[in-house]
Amino acid sequence: MSDAHVHPRPRNPLTRYVFSTDHKVIAVQFLFSGLIFFAVGGLLAMIIRWQLAWPWRPVPILSKWLWSAPALGGQMPPEFYNKLFTMHATIMIFFVIIPILTGAFGNFLIPLMIGARDMAFPKLNMFSYWIMWPGFAFLLASFFVEGGPSEAGWTGYPPLSTDPHAAPGSLNGQTYWLLALLCAGISSLTGSINYITTVVMLRAPGMKMFRMPMTVWSLFITALLQAFALPVLTSALVMQLLDRTAGTNFFSPVGASVGNGPAVTGGGAPLLFQHLFWFYSHPAVYVMILPGMGIASDVISTFSRKPLFGYKPMVVALAAIAGLGFIVWGHHMFQSGMNPALGATFMVSTMMIALPSAIKVFNWIGTMWGGRIQYTSAMLNAMAFVSMFIIGGLSGIFMAATPVDIHIHDTYFIVGHIHYVLFGGSTFAIFAGVYYWFPKIFGRTMNEGLGKVHFLFTFIFMTGTFLFMHIVGWHGHMRRIPDPTVYEFLRAPGVVWMNQFMTICAFALGLAQVPFVLNFFYSLVAGPKAEANPWKANSLEWTTASPPPHYNFEDLPRVFHAPYEYSVPGGEEDYLPQTSPLPPNITLDPVMA
Amino acid sequence: MTEADASLPIVPATPAQAAAAADVESHAPYLKILFALFLLTVGEYLFARFLKDSPGPLIFGLVLLASAKAALVAWYFMHLKYERFWVFLVIGPALLMAFILTLLLFPDFVMLPDPLGEPVPATSGEAPRPAG
Amino acid sequence: MTSADAPPHPAHRPSADAAPAPATPGKVAIWLFLATEIMFFTGLLGSYIVFRAGSPPTSYSNLYAPAAQLDRLKDARGVVLGAVGPDADGVAGAIASATGKGEAEVARILAAAPHGVVNGLDEKGAGELTAALGKLGAKAEAASLRTSNWPRPYDPLTNPLSIDLTTVNTFILICSSATMVLAVSAIQQGRKGRCSLFLLATLVLGGTFLGVQVFEYHELLEGRSYPIGISPTGHFTPEVSLFASCFFTVTGFHGLHVAAGVVTLAIVFLGSLLGRFSAQDFGAVEYAGLYWHFVDVVWILLFTIVYLI
Structure with a gap:
């Protein structure tokens, strides 16, 4: 790395803050756009919950301008409910969790944690952020086109999504949805190529692969998942787009006709889209959880003041989860009419994922065991990540078993599971990451008291919102229906009561984010200045100033060991930065560390 | 060579090494490969022409010939012959996954029961009106 | 190798293994x-x-449009129009009267010659139409239904x-x-x-x-x-x-x-x-x-x- 990189950041505000090639600025851009969409997606979820608790009752304030149908007396039109859950899931998955985890944390942390001055391709990095904007535009524009946004579910299954007559929102809204996802996909692809190249080529002297922090490992493996799986989704989206616009017949069966629409020539197979979709979207589930695992590993080790228990097994487990993730997609399709022989194959491969997942949970607990735990906001969120991941993971095993899945498929049990993994897992990991790296990103410290209040209420109301979904789901409450009370068995007082309780908890969960927002923006402008290493952590990003200079490191750091050498016997401090050599009397376990 | 360099999976080349590698690559027998590709293309054309009515050997032979062509292009023109192991680490998994994906699509879309084997209701014997 | 063109060839080239890219x-x-x-x-x-x-093995056929329902048409016959010949109007009229097809459809059949296909006939009708077209100087032959699961090369x-x-x-x-x-x-x-x-x-x-x-x-x-x-x-x-x-x-x-x-x-x-x-x-x-x-x-x-x- 030549010293040409050591120069001050650009002065022109346009290249400094907007069209910046600095990975730290791009990370903040991803973070802010992700958090804005987090609010949008959360609002949609609130309206969904309102309808489920009090079906057809006008939503306060919002009914007036979200749907103008005076004939319905302020009632939500049923197709609007479809739009709500479709857009909630689409926004949360493709425009919140993936961009924040890989875009924000990946961009900020990979170069800093491996001791590089920037990404391998800074301009490509800038492109991978700005190609999100056409995606944002398509997504938001779809709310205003005739017929409204997509209502085919975030899975976009044909023929509901391909036939313009299948649902009112499948007019142009679905086409906009496809274009938005294609843009987000290009962003992820270019980003992941950049991350992999950076990790492979630009590590600082001494930074062997097995000296990288778990966060970098997880982001690296996530990037591999995206690079190899996402193009298949891209091809499926392209085929669906052509089905909708160019009249191709990939996903319409022979003579298919929906809602008195014209019959199409057909010959295609709707099931093919499901296969191609899940070939990406199951690995996408790991794209959303693996970075969280990496973040949790680093946070837990730091605040337990102990080495990460079993560093190498943790890396191997990550790789195993990712590798198995490619051959389990069919477990989303047990009920689709898929060949039963395939179903058995996918069931076995899915259950095998429990093994590496259990290794990870065991090692997190082993890391905390006997540690001098510091209950910071970041640590609390990371611990919540572990415990929620246990619940979400275990309910996943239920669904992996075909016979059980036949009962709970497309019920609220699934909804509860996915929210335990994506809210309980990914979102708590995002919070942990924000609390942990906020001082490094912005150079100021967040308020710990507000952070703990935020954590406490988020945890309580998250449980209140999603735990009972398992119970009503087991009772047969199907997902994606606007009014459960049309079924007698869902009119039971217990189910209605639980639905209302979940809704109240969901509103409280939304309110619980207020302290976070206040804390975030107050600390951004007026928080106390952060020191370089506020948490006394080992990894490389803490060896440079907070916030890091434009070129990250004055001199490229030299790395001597893995980042988990806490409480080294005989050391003066209870941490040992990666840039300090190990004391001579220490030998490391070749298998575990 | 420092400790750091030894740790990298991909060792940065010295200018001399890079020049040597470029020299080797630049003297590969490209025109001979082109001639082989020409022969294989002609072979494919003739094969397809004369075996068009026997699908089994046709598909087997054509896939073999096409694979040989693709392999020649990749091996010599794309310099796989001169690359290190890491390139295979990049494209190997992609090829493996491409194979797995295609293979696992077969049970659902190819190995289907024969629709002609099912009894046809004898209610209507009318010819369909051709579209248009 | 600093000079721009025509560098001297080295006498000895290292083997590929010695100099990986x-x-x-x-x-x-x-x-x-x-x-x-x-x-x-x-x-x-x-x-x-x-x-x-x-x-499905009946997805494509020589006589009917792709994805047409063919399971009850095993006995269907057609006529392949090889060349229209001198009397295009007569040929069109003969096809129209034999099959009852509209003007546009008949025009499409004529335009597709030498591979124009007249369908919707039984064995007798196909024979008669072939003979009638032959009299008008057109080249035509009767064809029975041939199906395939995909368009075949050279067909x-x-x-x-x-x-x-x-x-x-x-x-x-x-x-x-x-x-x-x-x-x-x-x-x-x-x-x-x-x-x-x-x-x-x-x-x-x-x-x-x-x-x-x-x-x-x-x-x-x-x-x-x-x-x-x-x-x-x-x-x-x-x-x-x-x-x-x-x-x-x-x-x-x-x-x-x-x-x-x-x-x-x-x-x-x-x-x-x-x-x-x-x-x-x-x-x-x-x-x-x-x-x-x-x-x-x-x-x-x-x-x-x-x-x-």
């Missing part, structure tokens, strides 16, 4: 990009393969693709791949003029390939008329059958990749004219080449799968 961030990234492209084309070509192998009644033309085109693309690698080889030896020349040749060959493909698309989409077994509208457009959908999607996306490659090559060519590259610094030529060869490999497989099988 160096890895650079650009090369790692381009290979990763190619891996993603492999997966993208797997999505398209894998779908094509399973549709090709798994379509003009179900498959509109021209294998002869595309074989030539395939070889043009392969040649462009060879000139590309010769351009890389030239710049590796520091021969800048030779490199520009080969880059120009690659550009021209790639452009030719694209031109031929545009011509082929034009013929398929509107230039020619095809019999009913290919398309009920007489033109081969994406919506007429699953085969058409697959064909246009797969070759279309390959064509877009070729077009992107041609643009890239044009930029690289301009760079080479401006002397941007040298024996020490030829990354852009090499990466553009890798992409170009990949597009070539995809075409080799695609040509075999889509056209020949």
